[in-house]
Amino acid sequence: MPSRTKRAASKELPALEPGKVALISLGCPKNLIDSEVILGRLATDGFLVCRETQDADAVVINTCGFLDAAREESKGVIREALDLKKRGRVGAVIVAGCLVDRVGQSSLQDELPGVDAYLPITDYSTVHQAVRQVLRGGDPAMAEKYRGGAPVRGPETDFDRLLLTPPSYSYLRIAEGCSNKCTFCAIPAIRGKIVQSKPIETLVEEAHRLGRSGVRELIIVGEDTTAYGRDLYGRTSLDRLLKAMRRVEDIDWIRLLYTYPSFYNDALIDEIASNPKVLPYVDMPIQHANDRVLKAMKRGNRQEELRGLLGKLRERVPGIALRTTMIVGFPGETDAEFEDLMQFLEWARFDRLGAFVFSPEPGTPAFDLPDRVPDDVAAERQQRVMELQRQIIEEDNAERIGDVMAVMIDGLSYEPEGYIEGRSYRDCPEIDCRVLIRDGNVAAGDVVNVEIEESLGFDLVGSLVEDTELDAL
Numbered sequence: 001m002p003s004r005t006k007r008a009a010s011k012e013l014p015a016l017e018p019g020k021v022a023l024i025s026l027g028c029p030k031n032l033i034d035s036e037v038i039l040g041r042l043a044t045d046g047f048l049v050c051r052e053t054q055d056a057d058a059v060v061i062n063t064c065g066f067l068d069a070a071r072e073e074s075k076g077v078i079r080e081a082l083d084l085k086k087r088g089r090v091g092a093v094i095v096a097g098c099l100v101d102r103v104g105q106s107s108l109q110d111e112l113p114g115v116d117a118y119l120p121i122t123d124y125s126t127v128h129q130a131v132r133q134v135l136r137g138g139d140p141a142m143a144e145k146y147r148g149g150a151p152v153r154g155p156e157t158d159f160d161r162l163l164l165t166p167p168s169y170s171y172l173r174i175a176e177g178c179s180n181k182c183t184f185c186a187i188p189a190i191r192g193k194i195v196q197s198k199p200i201e202t203l204v205e206e207a208h209r210l211g212r213s214g215v216r217e218l219i220i221v222g223e224d225t226t227a228y229g230r231d232l233y234g235r236t237s238l239d240r241l242l243k244a245m246r247r248v249e250d251i252d253w254i255r256l257l258y259t260y261p262s263f264y265n266d267a268l269i270d271e272i273a274s275n276p277k278v279l280p281y282v283d284m285p286i287q288h289a290n291d292r293v294l295k296a297m298k299r300g301n302r303q304e305e306l307r308g309l310l311g312k313l314r315e316r317v318p319g320i321a322l323r324t325t326m327i328v329g330f331p332g333e334t335d336a337e338f339e340d341l342m343q344f345l346e347w348a349r350f351d352r353l354g355a356f357v358f359s360p361e362p363g364t365p366a367f368d369l370p371d372r373v374p375d376d377v378a379a380e381r382q383q384r385v386m387e388l389q390r391q392i393i394e395e396d397n398a399e400r401i402g403d404v405m406a407v408m409i410d411g412l413s414y415e416p417e418g419y420i421e422g423r424s425y426r427d428c429p430e431i432d433c434r435v436l437i438r439d440g441n442v443a444a445g446d447v448v449n450v451e452i453e454e455s456l457g458f459d460l461v462g463s464l465v466e467d468t469e470l471d472a473l
Contacts, residue, residue: 019135020048022056022090024081025164026074027064029171029221029257029430030191031097035062036161038096038127043162045128053084058092058116058131065102065190067359074099075112082114092116092134096127101190121191158206166410167445169217169253169429170210174203174241178223179230180260182287183298183365184327184358187223195224197232200244211250216445217408218245219255219428226263239267242275252447253408255428257283261309262300273317279425280320282313283352287327289344290337296369297330303344310348321426323352326385329378330358331369338381345385349392352432355385390458393433397455404465407435409446419461422450433458440464 021042025035038060039049050056059081063074081093096119100108105118116134119127163170177192178185198206207218222228229237238256245254254277261284272278288294291302301309313320326345328338345353357378360367373381405424413421419436427433435450436459442448450462 019057019131020050020055021058021060021131022050022053023060023062024053024077025062026077027062027066027070027098029219030173030223031062031064032164033158033161033171033173033221034097034121034124036164037158038062038124039162039164040160041124041128042131044160045132047128047131049162053081054089056090057135058094059084059090060094060096060127060131063095063097063099065098065100066186067361069359071099071103078112078115082112085114092131094119094131094134096124097121098190102186159209163210163213163215165429167214167216167443168408168410169219170215171221172203172207172210172218173221174198174225174228174238175222179227180224180300181298183296183369184287184330184361186361186364189363191223195222195227195231197229197237199232200229200237200241203241204244204248207245207248207251211248214445216251216447217253217255218251219257221257224258224260224263225256226259226261226268236263236265236268238263239265239271242268242271242278245277246275248277251277253425254278255281257428259284260300261286261306264309264313269313269316272313272320280317281323281425281428282320283323283428285325287325288330288341289348290333290340293330293333293337293341296332297327297366303340306344307347321351322348323428323432324348324350325354325356327356327358328381328385329373329375331366331373332371333373333381342384342388345388350389351393351396351426352428353385353389354431355382355389357382393458394455397458397460400452400460401454402452404449404451405435406447407437407450409437409442409444409448411444416456422448424460433460435459436461438463 023035023039025032043049053059061077061081064070065074078093078095081090084090085093093115094117095115098121100118100120108115108118117130119130158173175195175197177195178188179193179195210218226238227236228241229235242254259282286306287297287299289303289306294302310322313322407422407424409420409422410429411421413419413436419438420440420442422435422437423429424435436456437450449465451465452460452462454461
């Protein structure tokens, strides 16, 4: 984590010697942005940010509460921090984020005694005050204030972040909340049931700031990015936002995640096709392809519509890389319905795909649905989906040997060692594949030309090619 911070005295509390704070960030890119905002607030108020928890006076854990596995992971990390506190290695443990909203403070207090303060999902504008109060010994009135939460985010709360990503990329959150009613999903209950979009001018300014800090790629995120702008402008306006981003000089690549298929329109597709900064890559979580299952999930599309949209994107955006996620084992999913999904996947040949076993989440409509698919059957279906995707990627990688492609450099590879790690336009960091480069004088954020020589699992391996102009990404 960053160790150099800006210093500024708090306007609301008397100046103190700065404490040392470590932050552990769990979960999705939206959570990572929250963590960067928290660190920015702390650093601005004079706290020193530590890389290691055992060096800190306070540990802030930004948790994930989306699925049961994520909740258990978050609780495990909290227990580890509480153990350090018990042994005198850290002074205080503060828990923030989705787990607090999903499970509730009272339940967490019973299960995890010893946590000093809880911060639900808020604008985090008071997090520095909460940490100071805890380190002072905890004023009961102030502790109650922070445990009770704070106002929802305003449009400028993602400014002045301390970035936890490499210089090559950063996430740009364009909206908060989701208005869709998918029966399996708890996100609206955690992040809000209504999309709250940031104004275009605010996002352009944030993009300028990130670009001036050295970021080269912006990854657009939100619970439902294609719904952007309906609350502010009366219609979906992701195309207008992307058009405005053309004037952000320091940003080379813009990548779209979490695009809901129902809200694609010709204006958006045209902007993806024509905007030189927008990569021909979209992440479009489809979740399933059988019509009955889609209806039970309360998804807004059916298979025929999905086929039409994918065909239109591939026709109008040459070379586009399509990423999706699928859920198998949804209650009532029959063998025939799963085979329908497999036939669709063989036709669609997504470039990148993740498959997940249905997780029954308390409070969601799907939690009470009958005809649960046995765990072993659901796991076998997930394995079949991922085996098909492995074959698709291996076939595609074999066809790319000998190609020269533009690659964004992220840094050194730690696994396997001895390579420089980068990505083509077809690969989003953390979730997709990589391009491993044998050697070269490059830095994170550089876009270089690489000749592909072999594949290594899902990844491609190649060498730098000097003075080669590419006609396309």
